[in-house]
Amino acid sequence: MSWFKSRLKTCTINFGHDRWLIQIRVRIFDSKYRKSPPFSICKIINAPHENLCKCLYNTFTLEPFRIVYNERRIKRQNVGGGTTLKDAKRLWLTMLFILVTAVGVGLTLRDQLQRHVKQTQSAMKHQQLPSKREPKIEPAKPQESQSVKRLEVNKAPAIDQYLNLLNFSGTALIVKNQHVVLNKGYGLANLQKKLSNTATTRYLIGSAEKAFVATAILQLVDQGRLKLDDSISKTISDFPNGQTITVRQLLNHTSGITGRQQTNVVTTPQAMLAEIERNGIQREPGVWHYLDANYIVLANVISKVGHQNLHQYLQQHVIKPLGLTSTGFYNDNEVQDPSFSTGYKIVNRQLQVPPKPEFSQLYGVGDMFMSTWDMYQFDRAISRHQLFSQAGYDEMIRPGSASHYGMGFYNDPGLIVSHGVVDGWNVSNGFTHDGNTFIVLFSNIQNNIASFGRVNQEILNRLSTIQ
Template identity: 35%
Template sequence: MSNGGYLPFFAGCSADFEGEKFVAATRSERNQWKNKRKRRRAYFLWFVVLVIGFAGVSLVAWKYYNRLVFQKEADNLANGPELIRQVKANQFTDKAIDEYLRKTGFVGSVYIEDQGDFVLEKSYGDADFETGRVNDLTSSFYIASAQKAIVGTALLQLVDRGLIRLNDPIDKYISGFPNGKKITINNFLGHTTGLKPRREGKKPITPEGILWMMKEAGIKSAPGKWNYADDNYTVIGYLVQMISGMPLYDYMERNIFIPAGMTGAGFYPTFDANRTKTNSYLRTKNGMVSVPLKQDFSQLFGAGDMYMTAKDLMKFDEALLSGKLVSETSLKRMFRKGPGKYGVGFYDLNSYYISRGVLGGYEASNAFTKDHKKTIILLSNARTKAKSHYQYTKDILDIMNKN
């Protein structure tokens, strides 16, 4: 009986033990399956992330590639003919001009353009031969009498505003000139006043002092005869200053330089402090000779005390010819040829206009054809007596017309 009483208990214990083993095994397997499912899910998620990431990067790269291709095709369509002309010009015309300038030993900066075909913007030689500092596109040069066209433009602006008339006698604005009731503003612009030139000094002088010396010099001839003199544009600069009510330099800055975008232009008081300034030399058979400017620039008020880069002169031309600076009537007056083939700051040399100046070793010229398509701007800080900028301009125009 007793054995019979214990058998069920042990039998039950055995069964429970086996059941617990089964449950434990089942839990372990379930945990393993859960862990496997978690790992599989994690692998799948990582796989999805990688696929999406790869697809995203590929899509961005594809879009960027297509945009580059599209832009290149658009640029080719828009600029194709220009690019073809540029390559052609680089192989012929501007290369020929570059070789010509190098062969002749030109020193300075140039801006040469055949509109729609090519642009040669380049610098040659040294800005300072003592230190070896070379000229570059930011180099500043005195432009001497080439500035007369710019100062003349300032006066024509006042004409456009009705503040002065070109046929007015100078006596209406400045008294004391001999023949002052007969000499007109036009005569000063065209160098036909008939006044004797004063003797330019080397010491500082005021604009009023220059005017006083002009009055004292007296009369050489009746108004109308060609007699070039810097002092005529000193009077023009003085009139701009007097009528506008502001110093000439301030007027030029506000009404010429800024509207035209001539960021490198200025007047002699700031030249020496300008890190882009060039020094003055003369090219001779024996090499470069330093030509320091001993004259005080106050002697050149309105007539030769301005400096700038070649690009600044180009910007002046663009603003002038586009009507940004003066009216169409004033523009015509500027190029109307008078005695000496002179208009207002420009000479009329048949197929082109040119403004030119020489000061020490500096020589400047600003020329463009009458159809405004060809531009030749030359600024040099080491001029040579053997070849003037007139000859340089003529030779370069010949090269441009042959190619």
């Protein structure tokens, strides 16, 4: 009885979606080691990969046409003179084993390729689309932990002496190269109760709140929900000259609006916006004129675009992510807290408590309080681009006019600074352009310091001797 051996010369498998093109090239040997010329077999199979083996068996062993075709071809080549149907089946079973092995390798390679393509596409998608998740806040360094804010630190006796000579009343926090060099209270937080200012005393920050409003706007810009050069009419349709005034011009006080007068009457953000609209414009946009009204309008923009009022937005997107536990918005209950300072004003060389303003009139422009430590945490996040993008930071500190005012901050030669004055309180807050030095000075005497600019410069000079 004759027998056959087959030698696989090549096997090519191409696959698509449930479609297989299989091509083999073989040579046949009989018992006398006579060989046939190489010949090819090609077959297209339409089948899902889980049924492929069954289809291969049917195609190459049971299909009569294929068996007869190859049996006749072998005979024409004078190989195995006694070829039988059983012998041919044995041959094709051998070939089937080779094919199944090759197909298994092909399936494995295909699956690995598909997984790699999906992972690559997913990575590219995440890189291209702007993220709408909350920004990742870098945790504080060990030397900046929450326990540090409660400790009074004085590693800068020259600066401490200077502030004492100024009769500074408030809290001073100075950080250089991620190390707290001064964190100390000066004077009294409450004269009547003889309570001292400490490292954790809270103060109203006045117009320094504008930096928080600007932060909210820049976050919405990063999310693609707003553009700095959008006309204000896109958000507030009937705003006067709204087709010409942009969000950017409101941020840097070049909108040209007339504004409004602050009163002691309880009001709402919507009522103040309506008053600003009624008062119309004073000039065409482009000329710097500092007005609280610009940021009152922006607070209303945040409410419309962010779908929550300014206080809610800042709590969710700035205050809570940064862990600002001594920050909030003024209400009468806060005054009863011993950590809340009383504001004073020097009148005829005497300290007096000025009448408190109606804080609903200061929505977005002066109704916020915080500690110096919380302000430092905010500054630190701003300088490290943790609350919004590098592009947003560049816009924030870029002067919009000769005034050096950007968006909530002044870009001065030595410091990026914000200021705030509200009846009884005066604050200065700044950090160097490289983000390595922070100077936060909160005072509960409104007019005790003639120029915080000069004070900041003197502190920078004295810091130069501290490593």
